[in-house]
Amino acid sequence: MNVPVRLGPAELSLIAQLTGAGASGEAERLAAAGLPTRKVESYHYTDLKTLLRAVPELAGKAEGVSPPALRVAGAYQLMIANGVPQESGTAPAGVIVGTVEGSVLSTRDDVLVRLNSALVKTALRIDLDGSVDPVIQIDRRTEGPAAHAPSAAKIYVGDNASAVILETYSGSDAAHVTNHATYLALGKNAVVTHITVDLSARQATHFATNEYVLAEGAQLRTLVIHAGANVSRTHLFPKFAGKGAHADVTGLNLVSDGQHADITMDANHAVPHTSSKPLFKSIARGRSKAVVQGRLVVARDAQKTDAKLMAQGLMLSDEAEILCKPELEIYADDVVCGHGSTCGQLDEDSLFYLMSRGIPKTEAETLLVRGFLAELIDPIEDAALNEALTAVVDGWLAGK
Amino acid sequence: MTTPMLEIRNLHARIEEREILKGVNLVVPRGEVHAIMGRNGSGKSTLSYVLAGKEDYEVTEGEVLLDGVNILDMDPAERASAGLFLAFQYPIEIPGVATMTFLKAALNAQRKARGEGELSTPDFMRAVKESGKALSIDSDMLKRALNVGFSGGEKKRAEILQMALLKPKMCVLDETDSGLDIDALKVVSEGVNALRDADRAMLVITHYQRLLDHIVPDVVHVFSSGRIVESGDKSLALELEAKGYAGFDEQAA
Numbered sequence: 001m002n003v004p005v006r007l008g009p010a011e012l013s014l015i016a017q018l019t020g021a022g023a024s025g026e027a028e029r030l031a032a033a034g035l036p037t038r039k040v041e042s043y044h045y046t047d048l049k050t051l052l053r054a055v056p057e058l059a060g061k062a063e064g065v066s067p068p069a070l071r072v073a074g075a076y077q078l079m080i081a082n083g084v085p086q087e088s089g090t091a092p093a094g095v096i097v098g099t100v101e102g103s104v105l106s107t108r109d110d111v112l113v114r115l116n117s118a119l120v121k122t123a124l125r126i127d128l129d130g131s132v133d134p135v136i137q138i139d140r141r142t143e144g145p146a147a148h149a150p151s152a153a154k155i156y157v158g159d160n161a162s163a164v165i166l167e168t169y170s171g172s173d174a175a176h177v178t179n180h181a182t183y184l185a186l187g188k189n190a191v192v193t194h195i196t197v198d199l200s201a202r203q204a205t206h207f208a209t210n211e212y213v214l215a216e217g218a219q220l221r222t223l224v225i226h227a228g229a230n231v232s233r234t235h236l237f238p239k240f241a242g243k244g245a246h247a248d249v250t251g252l253n254l255v256s257d258g259q260h261a262d263i264t265m266d267a268n269h270a271v272p273h274t275s276s277k278p279l280f281k282s283i284a285r286g287r288s289k290a291v292v293q294g295r296l297v298v299a300r301d302a303q304k305t306d307a308k309l310m311a312q313g314l315m316l317s318d319e320a321e322i323l324c325k326p327e328l329e330i331y332a333d334d335v336v337c338g339h340g341s342t343c344g345q346l347d348e349d350s351l352f353y354l355m356s357r358g359i360p361k362t363e364a365e366t367l368l369v370r371g372f373l374a375e376l377i378d379p380i381e382d383a384a385l386n387e388a389l390t391a392v393v394d395g396w397l398a399g400k
Numbered sequence: 401m402t403t404p405m406l407e408i409r410n411l412h413a414r415i416e417e418r419e420i421l422k423g424v425n426l427v428v429p430r431g432e433v434h435a436i437m438g439r440n441g442s443g444k445s446t447l448s449y450v451l452a453g454k455e456d457y458e459v460t461e462g463e464v465l466l467d468g469v470n471i472l473d474m475d476p477a478e479r480a481s482a483g484l485f486l487a488f489q490y491p492i493e494i495p496g497v498a499t500m501t502f503l504k505a506a507l508n509a510q511r512k513a514r515g516e517g518e519l520s521t522p523d524f525m526r527a528v529k530e531s532g533k534a535l536s537i538d539s540d541m542l543k544r545a546l547n548v549g550f551s552g553g554e555k556k557r558a559e560i561l562q563m564a565l566l567k568p569k570m571c572v573l574d575e576t577d578s579g580l581d582i583d584a585l586k587v588v589s590e591g592v593n594a595l596r597d598a599d600r601a602m603l604v605i606t607h608y609q610r611l612l613d614h615i616v617p618d619v620v621h622v623f624s625s626g627r628i629v630e631s632g633d634k635s636l637a638l639e640l641e642a643k644g645y646a647g648f649d650e651q652a653a
């Protein structure tokens with residue numbers, strides 16, 4: 001073979017964990033390739049070899065749980081603690097909760113997907129039918145001393161069903177490395193909102209992979225919020241598999257001094273007449289880095305695809321860095337696709353205008369930042385959920 | 401003698417090395433309305449921005465007293481709470497900030513700065529509704545983001561609505577008449593006139609006599625190359641309309 005890769009402590013721990021889990025094939029693969037560096041396109045700005053210095057032991061059973069990071073009035077709560085789906089209360093109408101063995105994600109040549117698929121034993125499974133009333137909250141916790149906690153959920157939403165699903169990630173204040181997966185399939189004409197909010201401890205490293213498959217006429221809105229871990233990355237894989245499917249794939253990186261957050265999307269418009277409107281925003285302050293990578297792939301048959309990708313960044317300090325990389329890979333000829341990105345600081349004229357009405361500087365800045373985010377939060381119709389997300393944003397703005 | 405509402409003494413200001421205001425002297429007594437007229441680029445908007453505290457401008461000399469208090473060291477928000485209001489020549493569009501949210505934030509911030517309690521939501525709504533009605537502002541407009549998608553005339557009306565709500569002591573109106581149709585000009589002027597008060601003063605910047613038919617000024621000033629070169633009663637505006645600025649430029653030189 002070629003030159004052997006020099007393996008660091010993180011890789012050695014992962015290899016041992018894979019071997020221990022009986023995934024020796026994956027262990028060998030990782031030993032040969034190492035963690036992805038900036039040379040791997042999709043990790044170009046999030047070099048795992050540098051960012052992931054160490055990986056703690058695989059999580060044991062969760063002993064006690066920390067208080068919930070985000071409460072939404074009226075939500076139906078489900079919990080995955082240290083990777084293990086927990087017993088839940090009586091499910092509301094249209095909701096069936098169970099578990100499923102093995103991996104939930106489609107096979108992909110991506111180290112986080114591979115690790116998740118090899119290490120998760122039991123995933124949470126949810127089946128949703130009809131118009132599901134309460135918000136379904138999957139509360140993913142990593143408790144106890146620093147742990148490596150892979151977890152997974154597989155969600156099926158039936159034809160014509162509608163649901164709002166919130167996933168939150170939090171836990172004890174330790175240097176956890178989490179690697180979460182969600183597979184969400186939308187039946188014909190299903191209408192789903194899927195929100196994932198990272199509120200992990202400041203020392204933690206948070207990874208998530210969200211795979212979506214949209215059948216004919218399905219309407220999806222997603223919102224990823226990174227507002228916790230020191231390093232966070234969510235990789236989104238929406239697949240448009242039926243005519244008329246549409247997704248508003250949205251995301252928000254909130255980074256403060258020392259943090260690194262990355263939202264990467266690979267959208268696959270596989271059939272004709274589908275549309276997507278990915279919109280990603282980042283706000284960075286202190287010495288921090290936010291990354292948005294958005295790739296739209298339009299298959300040869302996928303005529304009439306309508307896809308518009310937008311990335312916007314707001315820098316609240318001179319040392320902040322926001323990197324946006326849009327990519328179009330279009331094999332069909334009759335499509336409307338585009339992308340754009342803007343990045344800047346708070347608009348001085350706007351700030352002056354607000355202040356000239358008596359609004360003090362910090363309050364005026366908050367109003368402008370909220371204004372910047374309104375496009376992401378406003379579409380969340382559930383009042384309690386909207387309020388909870390607004391609180392997350394305000395909490396971040398207020399300091400931390 | 402009572403303290404004037406606004407007193408500007410030998411005000412010099414520059415932007416990026418370029419001096420724009422070159423020794424402005426102006427006294428606006430309480431209860432009076434003064435008009436400023438002058439060529440494009442003579443520095444009228446600059447004066448209004450410097451009064452309101454825009455950062456881009458550097459004041460190199462002079463003083464500005466609002467009701468006897470020097471405001472040059474205050475930031476724009478403090479000046480507003482001290483009673484200064486600028487109706488912008490070009491109001492700024494702010495996407496994502498709802499007009500009502502903004503109005504409430506401004507009103508409550510000023511009340512707080514003055515040591516007054518917050519206005520209750522019903523009281524606030526009532527106040528906005530009343531002022532809006534007087535200015536024929538429809539409530540749909542107020543549901544939109546601040547100034548976003550407002551027509552030129554709607555923006556100007558919204559400025560006067562803010563003024564009516566905030567009840568400043570000193571109002572500076574920068575070309576509030578531009579972009580208004582004939583009916584709107586009347587409505588806005590009535591709105592402004594309704595705010596004329598013995599304890600309030602106004603400085604109205606305009607190019608046209610037409611506005612001054614509605615908002616009749618006590619004094620008219622001619623602004624040229626960064627200073628006031630002539631002052632007189634309302635007939636000065638008529639004279640300007642007839643003769644243009646040519647005769648006044650000489651005096652500035």
Ligand SMILES: Nc1ncnc2c1ncn2[C@@H]1O[C@H](COP(=O)(O)OP(=O)(O)OP(=O)(O)O)[C@@H](O)[C@H]1O
Nearest residue numbers: 415416418420438439440441442443444445446447
């Ligand atoms: N940011 C800036 N940088 C450089 N010059 C500027 C800047 N802003 C304004 N000026 C200049 O200052 C001068 C005065 O401008 P100002 O807007 O005050 O004029 P005005 O009297 O209000 O004109 P108008 O009647 O057209 O509104 C102009 O020559 C203008 O080009």
Ligand SMILES: [Mg+2]
Nearest residue numbers: 444445446489
């Ligand atoms: Mg002007």
